[in-house]
Amino acid sequence: MRVLLIDSALSLCTAAVFEDGAALAVRSEPMFKGHQERLAGFVRDAMAEAGIGFDALDRIGVTIGPGSFTGLRVGLAFAQGFGAALQRPVVGISTLDALAASIEMDRVAPDAVAALIDARRGQVYARFWRRGVVEGPAEALSLEAAAARLAALGPGVTLVGSGAPLLADAVPGAIVVDRPGPSPEALARLVVAADPCLAPPEPQYLRAPDATPPTRLPGQPRTQVRS
Template sequence: MLVLALDTALGATSAALVEAGSGNVLASESEPMERGHSEALMPMVRRVLDHSGKAFSQIDRFAVTTGPGSFTGLRIGIAAARGFALVHNKPAVGVSTLAAFAAPLLFGEDRRPVAAAIDARHGMVFFQAFAMGGRTIAGPGLFSLEDAARKIGDGMVAFVGNAAEKLALARKGTTTDYRNGAVTTLPAPEISWVARLGGVADPAAAPAKPLYLREANVTVGDRARLQRA
């Protein structure tokens, strides 16, 4: 299955064309940016398709991050994915930004629990913690750094997301068993994992639309997709 994945939710514009079953990345591009996602996305998609040697007609599915993320950024990516799907009569699916951050760590060699955190400002984070294999153990939701850190509990854990370092530091004061693993601070998820998660998503259960957690921000659970990836 060929999946075109898009991400404009946070501090980057990203696109990739991936063979979802094998995880083979045919073409991928990501550019860090705080603004300008709308202007950057369509030329990037064209470059990805040109580099892959594939045409829109060969794409089986479109995947897009649905949040948490910026209100404007989310709607740029979602509108593009839904537009492509409509024109080419193919499904568009949504992928949680938190799950996309966590996936490469959960299914890598170091299979420890993972805490994904996105900065919501004012000492708050969008947070979800996953056990090995993708089962959700806390969240998803909007929490203070301290509350999110307490929800992680004791033991070794890896942190990922654009607020990974903040959450790792907050955890020092919430547990007597402080054994953080890797802290991976990224402006946006790895776009190839958006494609892989999108490839196993049920279009009926994972629509390409934002689910609002609070005004101008969104979140969506993604446990089932992680477990099947």
């Protein structure tokens, strides 16, 4: 199966082409902003290096978050546009699931894994696994609540993601893997294994956006509050 991978959810911008688990081309750079300007060029270059046409793709995979609001929208819009144009299925992959899968691709098999993304404001986006079995859905947790969950997993837990350093001291003996984003190899494996009907390319938001819509239109008078 030939897949095009798109990841712009965190601080990486990645476009990659895989065939049957082998990388044909990978374009990936650390990037906190500017994904919109670079992603199309990355896809173009990756496809050119892979030496195949877009019509040779079988599936498109894209990270759906949690992550940067703007980055997510860029990646999802791009992937959905390509999928519609090529009439190919678009598969959405959780960023947290892909981070956890990246540990396995590093040939590490810990008893417990916590995928953690720094969500700012004293929070992390988190998901937990014990012996390869996921323990509940992705959540937005305070640092204190996340530390308690890690303590319940016990010593030797592996923490992966940008939120890992924030909780490095929560569990004695924890292994910290501060990855800026999922590995393309892990994404490729998850995209191929996914059922497109069960993994739609829809954004995963775990808390309300920081920005809120205005309470009045431009030029509209302010509502007077009577005492």
